[in-house]
Amino acid sequence: KNEVEQSPQNLTAQEGEFITINCSYSVGISALHWLQQHPGGGIVSLFMLSSGKKKHGRLIATINIQEKHSSLHITASHPRDSAVYICAVTGGSQGNLIFGKGTKLSVKP
């Protein structure tokens, strides 16, 4: 079993829809990260959180430490949000990330 599980693997939405991507993890963590990767592009950090909720523009990330679960929400989705969203956790002293397999989001106009 992977230490970080994401769902769904693929997601297609219409422009304007509210989107939720889920992440569950099975290890102890110091922080959880949400990353964005555009096709053929690099990886950008969206959020790093260890408790509660963070918001940046139309993106909201939440984490429930007791349930070992996090969600990434996108409000009023737009075609430019189309990308792969990756959940990752840090737990060890070396600080490396343990990654989920990613969720490929496609937002249709």
Next chain:
Amino acid sequence: NAGVTQTPKFRVLKTGQSMTLLCAQDMNHEYMYWYRQDPGMGLRLIHYSVGEGTTAKGEVPDGYNVSRLKKQNFLLGLESAAPSQTSVYFCASSTRPGQGTQPQHFGDGTRLSIL
């Protein structure tokens, strides 16, 4: 502010050839990492470094070597390339874990094909 820069961006090698991937960061970060990304799999840690002159193995280190002679640079070497090493390689850097809520910063990746 360049952040994390990887060179080259693309490379095609023949089996058995050697090459070095360079990662440079200008943020004075202590920690640096090399990951590989393969279809259907999450990124996996190859090697990492917690400071100048130190390196350590990650999850998938076989076939790779690394060096961190200068704090800003982290080199990934393939001594004898194999088709199984065809992948996209990402370098990342961060401050020391525990020193505030700082994320990892990633380079744009190196697409490597081994024929």
